[in-house]
Amino acid sequence: NKYVAEPYKVKVVEPIAVTTWEQRKKAIEEAGYNTFLLRSKDVYIDLLTDSGTTAMSDDQWAGMNLGDEAYAGSENFYNLLKAVKEVYGYEYVIPTHQGRGAENLLSQLTIKPGDYIPGNMYFTTTRAHQELNGGTFRDVIIDEAHDSDSEYLFKGNICLDKLKSLIEEVGAEKIPYICMAVTVNLAGGQPVSMQNLKDVYALAGKHHIKVMFDATRCVENAYFIKKREAGYENKSIADILKEMMSYSDGCTMSGKKDCLVNIGGFLAVNDEELYTRATQMVVMYEGMPSYGGLAGRDMEAMARGIYEAIDYHYIHHRISQVQFLGDKLIEAGVPVVRPIGGHAVFLDARKFLPHLEQEKFPAQSLAAEIYLKSGVRTMERGIVSAGRDKEGNHHKPALELVRLTIPRRVYSYAHLEVVADAIIDLYQEREKIKGLEFVYESPVLRFFTARFKHV
Numbered sequence: 001n002k003y004v005a006e007p008y009k010v011k012v013v014e015p016i017a018v019t020t021w022e023q024r025k026k027a028i029e030e031a032g033y034n035t036f037l038l039r040s041k042d043v044y045i046d047l048l049t050d051s052g053t054t055a056m057s058d059d060q061w062a063g064m065n066l067g068d069e070a071y072a073g074s075e076n077f078y079n080l081l082k083a084v085k086e087v088y089g090y091e092y093v094i095p096t097h098q099g100r101g102a103e104n105l106l107s108q109l110t111i112k113p114g115d116y117i118p119g120n121m122y123f124t125t126t127r128a129h130q131e132l133n134g135g136t137f138r139d140v141i142i143d144e145a146h147d148s149d150s151e152y153l154f155k156g157n158i159c160l161d162k163l164k165s166l167i168e169e170v171g172a173e174k175i176p177y178i179c180m181a182v183t184v185n186l187a188g189g190q191p192v193s194m195q196n197l198k199d200v201y202a203l204a205g206k207h208h209i210k211v212m213f214d215a216t217r218c219v220e221n222a223y224f225i226k227k228r229e230a231g232y233e234n235k236s237i238a239d240i241l242k243e244m245m246s247y248s249d250g251c252t253m254s255g256k257k258d259c260l261v262n263i264g265g266f267l268a269v270n271d272e273e274l275y276t277r278a279t280q281m282v283v284m285y286e287g288m289p290s291y292g293g294l295a296g297r298d299m300e301a302m303a304r305g306i307y308e309a310i311d312y313h314y315i316h317h318r319i320s321q322v323q324f325l326g327d328k329l330i331e332a333g334v335p336v337v338r339p340i341g342g343h344a345v346f347l348d349a350r351k352f353l354p355h356l357e358q359e360k361f362p363a364q365s366l367a368a369e370i371y372l373k374s375g376v377r378t379m380e381r382g383i384v385s386a387g388r389d390k391e392g393n394h395h396k397p398a399l400e401l402v403r404l405t406i407p408r409r410v411y412s413y414a415h416l417e418v419v420a421d422a423i424i425d426l427y428q429e430r431e432k433i434k435g436l437e438f439v440y441e442s443p444v445l446r447f448f449t450a451r452f453k454h455v
C-alpha cells in the first residue's frame with residue numbers, strides 16, 4: 001500500500017502518558033500556553049521536535065557500550081571521522097555537542113562585523129550566531145518558499161538573482177560564506193534540488209565565496225531528489241548524498257536529526273587552514289578536537305547512525321509517515337504547507353485562524369489548543385519564533401505555522417491517526433480559539449521561555 005510498514009520491530013517500549021482534559025488544562029496554564037514549558041510526563045504524543053527524539057537502533061546501543069572514554073584520541077572519534085568521510089566526503093571533522101556548537105565555531109571563525117551571510121530562509125539559532133558575530137543574515141530563498149499555497153517541489157532553492165544582487169550590492173569580500181540549509185526547516189522541511197546546489201556552488205566559486213551547508217536534514221533532502229528530480233530515480237541515497245555534499249566547502253550538522261542520535265553534532269570542512277583555526281577554538285568551548293563536548297559512546301552512536309540513515313528502507317518509511325499525516329489533514333481540508341516536508345507537517349495558522357491577526361500569536365494559540373484537546377505537543381513556528389528586529393519590532397514572517405514534527409523511528413501510524421483526528425476536530429470548532437498576549441518575553445530566542453495569557 002501507499003504507506004510503507006515500519007522496517008523494524010519493537011524490542012523495548014516506553015509507556016506514554018494518557019492524560020485527561022482536566023490534567024492538560026492545568027498543565028498548559030502552568031506552562032503559560034507555551035508548549036516548550038510543558039513537562040514531558042504531561043505529553044501523550046510529542047511532536048514538538050524531531051531533534052534528539054530519535055529511537056536509536058540495537059546496533060547504536062551496542063556501540064554505547066564500546067565508548068572509548070580516553071580524554072584524547074578516542075577510537076570512537078576515528079570511527080566518526082571515517083563515517084563522515086565515507087558518507088559525506090568531507091576531509092576534516094570537529095565533533096560538537098550539537099548543531100549550535102558547530103554554528104558557534106563556524107560563525108566566530110568566519111564572520112566579521114559588517115559581513116553579510118546569504119541563506120535559504122533563516123533558522124533561529126543559525127541566524128542568532130551569525131548576528132552575535134556582527135553579521136547580517138540575508139534571505140535569498142526563492143519567493144515560492146514564503147507562499148504556503150505554492151506546490152513547487154524544491155521550495156528550498158536559492159534564487160540566483162537575489163544572490164547575485166547581494167554580491168553586487170555588498171561585494172564578495174563582505175560575504176564569508178553562503179549558508180545553504182538542506183532541507184529548509186521553517187519553509188516546511190522543503191528540499192533543495194541538485195541543480196540548484198550545483199548552480200549556487202558554481203556562482204560562489206566564481207566570486208571565491210565559500211558554501212557551507214546546514215546539513216541537519218540532508219538525508220531527507222537526498223530522498224526528495226531521488227523522488228522528484230529527473231536523473232536521480234535510480235541512484236542510491238548514499239550516491240545522491242555524496243554528490244550533494246560535493247557542492248559545498250563544509251557543513252554544520254546537528255546529529256540530533258539525520259544522524260539518528262539523542263545528542264551530537266559536528267563541524268566538517270575541507271579547508272585545512274579553517275580546520276586548524278577551528279581546533280584552536282574548539283578547546284575553548286567544547287573540549288579536545290577529538291571529542292568536542294561528546295562522550296566517546298555518543299560519537300560511536302553517531303558514527304553508526306550516519307550509516308543507518310542512508311538505508312533506503314529507513315528513510316522511505318520516515319518520509320512515508322510524514323506524508324501519511326499530511327495526506328489525512330489535506331483530505332479533511334485542514335490548511336497545511338505544501339508539498340508536505342521531510343520532517344514535519346506544518347499547519348498554516350493564518351488560514352486555520354483567519355479571525356486572529358498575527359499580533360495575537362495565532363500559531364502559539366493553536367499549538368496550545370491542540371495540546372489541550374489531545375495531549376499532542378507541537379511547536380509554534382511563526383511570529384513568536386521570529387523574534388524582534390534591532391528596532392524592537394516583531395519580525396513578521398509570511399509563514400505563521402504550527403509544526404507537527406515526527407520523531408524518527410518512534411511513533412506508529414496509529415499515533416499519527418490520533419493526531420490527525422484531533423486536529424480535524426479542532427478545525428471544526430476553530431472560531432472558538434482565542435488570541436494570546438505576552439505575560440513574559442525574554443530578549444533572546446523568546447519562544448523557548450515566553451509565557452502568555454488569552455486576550
Ligand SMILES: CC1=C(O)/C(=C\N=C(/Cc2ccccc2)C(=O)O)C(COP(=O)(O)O)=CN1
Nearest residue numbers: 049050051098099100123125185214216254256
Ligand atoms: C536546520 C537546523 C535546525 O533545525 C536546528 C535545530 N532544530 C531544532 C531544535 C530547536 C532549535 C531552536 C529552537 C527550537 C528547536 C528543531 O526543533 O527544528 C539547528 C541547531 O541544531 P541543535 O539544536 O543541535 O543545536 C540547526 N539547523
